[in-house]
Amino acid sequence: MTDSDAQPLPATAIPPETGAVCVLGLGLIGGSLLRVLADTTSVFGWNRSMTTVDAARADGYDASADLPETLRRAAAIDAVIVFATPVTTLPALVAAVAEHAPRNLLTDVVSVKEAVTRIVAAGHPAARFVGGHPMAGTSHSGWAATDADLFRGAMWMVSTGDGTDPADWLRVAAIALAAGATVVPAADDAHDRAVAAISHLPHLMAAATAAVGAGESGLALRLAAGSFRDGTRVAGTAPALQRAMLEANDAALLNVLSEAIDRLTNIRDDLRDRGSVEILVDDGHRARLAYEAMSSRPPVPITGVTVGSPGWQQELRRQAHTGRVWVG
Amino acid sequence: MTDSDAQPLPATAIPPETGAVCVLGLGLIGGSLLRVLADTTSVFGWNRSMTTVDAARADGYDASADLPETLRRAAAIDAVIVFATPVTTLPALVAAVAEHAPRNLLTDVVSVKEAVTRIVAAGHPAARFVGGHPMAGTSHSGWAATDADLFRGAMWMVSTGDGTDPADWLRVAAIALAAGATVVPAADDAHDRAVAAISHLPHLMAAATAAVGAGESGLALRLAAGSFRDGTRVAGTAPALQRAMLEANDAALLNVLSEAIDRLTNIRDDLRDRGSVEILVDDGHRARLAYEAMSSRPPVPITGVTVGSPGWQQELRRQAHTGRVWVG
Known part of the structure; x- marks a missing residue:
């Protein structure tokens, strides 16, 4: 159709x-x-x-x-x-x-x-x-x-x-x-997998990004601009609310979290061995464009x-x- | 002082x-x-x-x-x-x-x-x-x-x-x-470590989040709301510009990327073994509040x-x- x-x-x-x-x-x-x-x-x-x-x-x-x-x-x-x-x-x-x-x-x-x-x-x-x-x-x-x-x-x-x-x-x-x-x-299971990927994983990624950034120094937070501000925004949600949401979806969240860790580990190896972040940057760019294309049309x-x-x-x-x- | x-x-x-x-x-x-x-x-x-x-x-x-x-x-x-x-x-x-x-x-x-x-x-x-x-x-x-x-x-x-x-x-x-x-x-090296944490790492985290989300289905992208939109925004930057920036800072980026992977791996183990995302969510929340406190004042x-x-x-x-x- x-x-x-x-x-x-x-x-x-x-x-x-x-x-x-x-x-x-x-x-x-x-x-x-x-x-x-x-x-x-x-x-x-x-x-x-x-x-x-x-x-x-x-x-x-x-x-x-x-x-x-x-x-x-x-x-x-x-x-x-x-x-x-x-x-x-x-x-x-x-x-x-x-x-x-x-x-x-x-x-x-x-x-x-x-x-x-x-x-x-x-x-x-x-x-x-x-x-x-x-x-x-x-x-x-x-x-x-x-x-x-x-x-x-x-x-x-x-x-x-x-x-x-x-x-x-x-x-x-x-x-x-x-x-x-x-x-x-x-279906319930398809929904839970989807929100694990597009809502619950982003909460953990924002938390990790914020924690690494704040662990650096006042200099790092002072230099922080748009990419840090937007990438850590949802880490500001009340911890109890985040935990209730994420922990109730543990099975689906474990799957997408493992996939994210695999992607980051693979690109760390590429960066260390070949000086390249090409694969992840290209995949992420394509994915973001697909999202923008979908969300910009009725x-x-x-x-x-x-x-x-x-x-x-x-x-x-x-x-x-x-x-x-x-x-x- | x-x-x-x-x-x-x-x-x-x-x-x-x-x-x-x-x-x-x-x-x-x-x-x-x-x-x-x-x-x-x-x-x-x-x-x-x-x-x-x-x-x-x-x-x-x-x-x-x-x-x-x-x-x-x-x-x-x-x-x-x-x-x-x-x-x-x-x-x-x-x-x-x-x-x-x-x-x-x-x-x-x-x-x-x-x-x-x-x-x-x-x-x-x-x-x-x-x-x-x-x-x-x-x-x-x-x-x-x-x-x-x-x-x-x-x-x-x-x-x-x-x-x-x-x-x-x-x-x-x-x-x-x-x-x-x-x-x-x-100092040059302190600057490079800081921007690795607050700019270059957020690019890789955004790319991984976008790639995992788009890998799910049209259903997932359709359900995507604010956390995915903001958390993947910088993945939309031209890949050549992102690569030039990130790959020129490979040593510092490797350090913060490894720390982010460690934090995500530890919380995956906690989620699998104890059903808890408490540590990362709490650390991320504290870090985000520290950033908001700094950026909201002159x-x-x-x-x-x-x-x-x-x-x-x-x-x-x-x-x-x-x-x-x-x-x-």
Whole structure:
């Protein structure tokens, strides 16, 4: 299929309304989701801290610090429940959902998909769960950092497994679209490998670059210019947040980290033996140009797939694997 | 000495005028220097390509493609000669200077100082040479990219060896100040180790990150957000420019590259054996905060040194090693 084959989607593929939404956790991601959905959707939130709940209420949002009551309310109106708390807090939340809202559709906005899927399956085996991951964030956190525009133009991965229910998938995708994001369908393991490469590895490379630079002298940091500033920026993220993200994706991160070490070791040998950094500099330049070419053009939409038709999940994944996106 | 010891510099330390300046090479760095000095100084330039010379003349600058004539003119008026061409072209230029302007003061704006010093000493053993390195640049090149504001606020390293002549040093420092930059005194080897850590290593880390990310799939590049974008930016620089810069600093680069590989290998072992990235993330975070603290404040001036007094070179280097700068 080439790009010129693009066809209007059949009417049955038009995404449904999101329906009511219940957001668990009102930090940067969950709080921003509460803000942006409130314009078009019946949405309410829960947060453990009454301080955060008071701040959200003061800004005019529907929020509570009572988890059982919030979940019973979600059960009564069939709201989609969105997990928006750090992965370490999920087991307790999943247990509460299994008790108070066992039949609700669940999704999440937490980084790593295989770990979250395992936690949900362990605590609530009968759950209707379709994971998600918006590629958005800042180095700030908490309700004060929330922003209704946080997801505008961002990519939002929606879990697309062979057993994913089409109606559930469309409802989760509708939340991403309502937030202003673009939907990227992917299998959990493919997503986790991808973010290991394009997000978690960059954190470790930034940390190593920063640590080597700062180990030199005040002279080195004084001479530091753009390449050091940009190359170490994400090392400034709060260590606890970085660790939670990276350590939850250990298997995929180990693979890409080993590949990076191999590439650096090979070029060290070339530099020592032949005085050359040609191979890595050329590979990196080609890779950067490929990224710039992709990110400078509007994404090509996935075409020719009706969500719910036989093999729809595989076809969405196949097209997304080439960089296409689902636009509803 | 503490910051509160700052004293006005004695009158003898006020930098002299730059005198006349002759710039060899009118690419991004040399051309920008011609532009900014032309407001206050008698400055003229040479470039190998007549196209570049015509472009500079069309913009109102004094330029020539005749090297012997340009150098004889520099000799006649005792202009400081500035090497502003890639390191690979320097031997031929140095030979021409030794023939046509053997007694002129020489400086350069090329990245690596030990390599340049070796080339000058080999081709012109009697040269009066005080090297320099402005920490400024863009990913563009050539006369069309030149900008009189390129050096404004940038750090400009000026070689400060035990045998450096004070009058020559002050005249080279005056060029950096006239260009709008801030002077950082350093020994050649300390400078080369510093830029290996804060400029050359970041290029290799960016290349490895880009190559690993692009090796994944279109899905990975589609999901790439800020950490990948910023962490791979300098991999987009022209490969020939990156290679010339990095390979001329091979010894220092090998050291910091090995340290980066060690840090990444140690954290891979920790991640595999204990599921932890704590050590590297914490070290990187501390290092980034140290860099942000230094770059967010105006630099502290070097104080209490009269250029030319006994041991002035060592004292300038000692204070610069802690991050201080020379402001004239």
